[in-house]
Amino acid sequence: MDVAALRQSWAQFSAAGPEAAKYFYATLFVLAPEARSMFPTNMSYQEDKLLAALGHIVSHVDDERELTAFAQRLGADHRRFRGTDRQGREVPLGEWHYVWVGQALLATLERFLGPRWTPQLRAQWAAAYEAVTRLMLTGAAQAERTSPPYWEAEVLAVQRRRADVCVFTVRPNYLCEFLPGQSLPVQVPQLRLWRYLSPANAPRPDGTIEFHVRAAGRFSTHLVRRLRVGDRVLLGSPLGAALSSYDRAPESPLLLVAGGTGLAPLRAVVEALRQGQGRMVTLVVGAKTPDDLYDDRAIRELASGWPAGGWLRYVPTVESGWQWSGAVGRAVDTALRLGPWRDTDVLVCGNPRMTRDTVGALLASGVPAERILAESYDHSLYPPLAGGVADAARDFTGSGAR
Ligand code: HEM
The missing domain is CATH 1.10.490.10 (Globins)
Structure with a gap:
């Protein structure tokens, strides 16, 4: 050739x-x-x-x-x-x-x-x-020989956590195996569109999967506004190797930086780590206002009962908040104040801009590129924008699972 x-x-x-x-x-x-x-x-x-x-x-x-x-x-x-x-x-x-x-x-x-x-x-x-x-x-x-072309899944629960954010749980007809941090193509048969969403949970024995969606385009708005218990969605094969490499240095501490519904894959990672040997994990979740911290309660519950020898430090941070007594600023600025992170693996997930800015600020602070695993929840590209920082620093375009 x-x-x-x-x-x-x-x-x-x-x-x-x-x-x-x-x-x-x-x-x-x-x-x-x-x-x-x-x-x-x-x-x-x-x-x-x-x-x-x-x-x-x-x-x-x-x-x-x-x-x-x-x-x-x-x-x-x-x-x-x-x-x-x-x-x-x-x-x-x-x-x-x-x-x-x-x-x-x-x-x-x-x-x-x-x-x-x-x-x-x-x-x-x-x-x-x-x-x-x-x-x-x-x-x-x-x-x-090993997997169906797609899984049919029934919607078991839908919670509208905010006007534009919903959390829903599905049960696939066969066990759909994925790694925490990966994404799955999801189709709503009425729309016939496939978009990528990340499970927000570690694999469960009953096979159920939770997704978090913010309304940003036709597909996500349909899910937020119209999805009902009993509806059927289709799931394709899981994809994505960046965030799912979270366990490559299981002994060392881990920093997770999430923005918006980019929290979902990082929560899956936290759940998986909680089932493990115990590890020092810092999770910084950024939002515009306290009201935007749509999964706050679930994360606080996860933080309790961490395995011996480790802990989960959960640091919600908002850009502005009336009577808010927690951290204020962008997630990455809060994370950097808690550092240094030079010897820590860092996982980043948020919208394209948040991911790019966070990766840039981490690099500028001296975190080596090979320590950063980033994925943007712009899953409109194939393969999803993921991987080492070389990929993450690419010019992200588009916005969310539209
Ligand atoms: C070298 C051959 C091909 C390449 C490199 C290729 C590549 C791709 C890629 C990257 C996607 C996006 C996947 C995603 O978003 O998850 C895609 C989607 C798709 N491809 Fe292919 N493809 C090839 C051949 C074909 C053939 C032969 C067909 C059938 C005629 C086909 C039909 C489709 C359809 C229906 C979609 C989904 C469109 C949508 O719902 O948005 N592809 N393809």
Whole structure:
């Protein structure tokens, strides 16, 4: 495979920006009208994802391990997207779906690369796409042996903690295994939209999962305003390795910095640690006002009865609060006052801006980048923005699980 030619043409192609994504989907839907119903009517959320993933693939095309892991995981995850045949019956994604996507991709590259699109380059791209398709299909076939394409879950409880925040609990039909700190794609069948949410609890013996949502867009507003006990939601396979690495140095203290409903994955981590050997954990939760600390009571309960040899120091902090006697300021400023944290693993989760600012302030205070594990709850990108600080410091865009 001519890796340099693929990379160079990808760089030239990427300069076309969103126009290329629009052209790609328009071509796909002309080639295969059956594919249209698989995608949401409003494509603005999806448009750049497939091409962004292809960018990730191209940049790792000579790293067989990373490429295989990424493509197989993506293929396994694609089992939750069902296609329809010409009679309108639901069918799993098959080889012919990949043929359509491949044709649309090659046509799009041709359109945007113009005279640079040579028969040799076409052959390189066709071979690379074929290899990725194989990996995705293998990933799907392997996953079929261990997990369902998605879980159906019943809503057991819904609590509106504030006008724009709800906490709800679901019970999946089969045990859905996840690691504290990971996210799951969630779909409300009425909307047919998938968005990522993080379980707020450590895995429980009864399999139930709690989610926290703040209304920010169509999906989250639907959950906050309309979700009812007895409703059905679908869950996809868990994803995300940043926050779930919280246990990589189990003997050392841990700092957790949460903003808004970014608290959810960090609460899952706290619950998991509480079941463990005992560890020194500081949890700083930031909010605008005391009223925004929507999970205060649950965290206080968690803080009691910490295992011997450790403790949970819970520090809620608000930007302004009438008659508030606790910490005031941004979560990161409060956290830094409690430091130093140079030898501590730090987990950060909040909205994109909070995450970026928190990571920046931690770095500026001398916390080494490799100590920081950050994830933003902007789950509109795939894979979710997570990982070491190099990822976290990237320019976050968008806002929340819209
Ligand atoms: C190399 C091949 C492909 C790549 C790299 C790719 C990549 C992606 C990515 C990254 C996402 C977003 C996932 C998420 O948000 O969780 C996605 C979603 C999706 N993909 Fe693919 N995909 C490929 C092939 C296909 C094929 C062959 C089909 C079927 C025609 C397909 C149908 C879909 C659908 C229906 C969605 C969800 C759209 C939505 O509800 O927002 N993909 N794909």
